[in-house]
Amino acid sequence: MDLFEDQWQGVPLAEQLRPTTIDQVIGQQHLIGAGKPLAMIVQSRQAHSFILWGPPGVGKTTLARIIAAAVGAEFIQIAAVMAGVKDIRESVHRAEQSRQFGKQTIVFIDEIHRFNKAQQDAFLPHVESGLLTFIGATTENPSFEVNSALLSRASVYVLQPLSNDEMSQLFERASRQALPGLTFDDEARVRLIGYADGDARRLLNQLEQLRTAAVTGGVGHIDGDFIARTLAQNLRRFDKGGDAFYDQISALHKSVRGSSPDAALYWFCRMLDGGADPRYLARRLLRMAWEDIGLADPRAARIALDAAETYERMGSPEGELALADAVIYLAMAAKSNAAYVAYNAARGFVAGDGSRPVPMHLRNAPTRLMSDLGYGRDYRYAHDEDEGYAADENYFPVGMPSVEWYRPVDRGLEIRIGEKLAQLRAADRRARLKKS
Numbered sequence: 001m002d003l004f005e006d007q008w009q010g011v012p013l014a015e016q017l018r019p020t021t022i023d024q025v026i027g028q029q030h031l032i033g034a035g036k037p038l039a040m041i042v043q044s045r046q047a048h049s050f051i052l053w054g055p056p057g058v059g060k061t062t063l064a065r066i067i068a069a070a071v072g073a074e075f076i077q078i079a080a081v082m083a084g085v086k087d088i089r090e091s092v093h094r095a096e097q098s099r100q101f102g103k104q105t106i107v108f109i110d111e112i113h114r115f116n117k118a119q120q121d122a123f124l125p126h127v128e129s130g131l132l133t134f135i136g137a138t139t140e141n142p143s144f145e146v147n148s149a150l151l152s153r154a155s156v157y158v159l160q161p162l163s164n165d166e167m168s169q170l171f172e173r174a175s176r177q178a179l180p181g182l183t184f185d186d187e188a189r190v191r192l193i194g195y196a197d198g199d200a201r202r203l204l205n206q207l208e209q210l211r212t213a214a215v216t217g218g219v220g221h222i223d224g225d226f227i228a229r230t231l232a233q234n235l236r237r238f239d240k241g242g243d244a245f246y247d248q249i250s251a252l253h254k255s256v257r258g259s260s261p262d263a264a265l266y267w268f269c270r271m272l273d274g275g276a277d278p279r280y281l282a283r284r285l286l287r288m289a290w291e292d293i294g295l296a297d298p299r300a301a302r303i304a305l306d307a308a309e310t311y312e313r314m315g316s317p318e319g320e321l322a323l324a325d326a327v328i329y330l331a332m333a334a335k336s337n338a339a340y341v342a343y344n345a346a347r348g349f350v351a352g353d354g355s356r357p358v359p360m361h362l363r364n365a366p367t368r369l370m371s372d373l374g375y376g377r378d379y380r381y382a383h384d385e386d387e388g389y390a391a392d393e394n395y396f397p398v399g400m401p402s403v404e405w406y407r408p409v410d411r412g413l414e415i416r417i418g419e420k421l422a423q424l425r426a427a428d429r430r431a432r433l434k435k436s
Contacts, residue, residue: 013178013208014201022066025059027166031157042070051136054159057199060137064108073104080114085122095131105132112136113145120147127153161198170200174207187224206231257292261331268327278320282308285326296336296412303329334412342406356397392431
């Protein structure tokens with residue numbers, strides 16, 4: 001064969017190398033290894049409905065095709081974003097014909113998270129009756145995106161990005177089968193695998209671009225510089241509206257809460273590298289300052305706000321340094337969610353309680369009538385009391401149970417706040433003893 005002869009003229013490399021049996025699949029051993037769920041389906045030749053949830057390019061469509069072939073089922077593929085109720089009806093008609101010959105029908109729904117309510121309502125009865133077995137593929141969390149009735153009738157299997165070792169296996173297979181005679185140095189291999197970021201389809205598409213460039217330039221050996229000139233560096237896996245986005249912001253938040261500045265910086269930079277809006281990150285940092293640091297270090301909120309304002313003035317990339325400084329400060333600040341817990345507890349109480357009237361002594365009396373009715377009577381002006389505190393005064397509605405929602409932690413400024421609160425409560429107890 002000639003060095004660059006293409007025996008699959010016009011067919012993408014990813015399609016040329018698509019596995020046809022489960023033994024040829026690279027990765028996902030937690031699902032296709034011996035005794036694992038998808039391997040058991042192939043072995044038993046009995047398929048049930050399930051959803052494959054994972055990032056792009058990890059084998060969802062390939063596995064669906066392999067399973068349909070292994071069980072001897074009629075395979076119907078539907079793209080949820082383009083299909084309508086008519087397509088579902090056609091699938092049902094084909095399934096009814098296949099059933100006459102004792103053949104199972106598997107309907108593969110790509111991007112099942114885009115299946116609208118009308119589609120799902122039309123599809124569900126035929127899944128319930130057993131006429132159709134469905135396999136869904138999605139990059140989004142099916143818990144949020146798939147109708148609960150449909151979800152309850154399907155197992156969910158989570159696919160993982162391919163590891164570097166698995167990507168290396170794919171690289172070797174592609175080099176042998178589709179790029180004979182074309183050689184790559186170690187730097188080229190590392191760059192290609194890094195750019196692909198666990199996405200098998202992306203790796204094969206990049207190899208296809210390189211093959212075309214090599215043919216054009218008469219190049220037989222690929223090095224790192226050739227790749228840098230030929231391929232535009234792809235952004236790492238990141239979907240601004242999908243799970244990768246929320247997983248990474250969750251990791252950043254938990255790293256700050258866990259006082260790990262290096263991990264927090266890592267996730268902050270990962271999100272910037274993936275295309276996250278720094279303004280969004282600035283807003284999240286402000287939330288972390290109030291939710292997880294709170295009154296243990298009130299400076300944290302000011303630093304987060306200053307960083308956000310700095311970014312607004314300077315933009316990228318200079319303003320990102322201010323945000324990075326804020327990330328480090330928040331990670332290292334004393335932590336307390338005492339105010340956050342107290343606020344939620346108070347909101348919960350009020351939401352479930354009645355409308356208790358304001359006690360008379362706490363009401364203003366701007367008119368004579370209101371004064372005659374007792375508004376403001378017996379109110380104790382705190383500034384006139386010893387140490388500026390009206391000991392054992394009640395500021396709650398009459399009859400409301402005693403509460404202590406705010407409980408300062410023994411960290412940062414809240415140590416001092418807790419000491420002050422303890423002093424005030426001790427003064428309340430002394431005042432009650434005098435009354436008794």
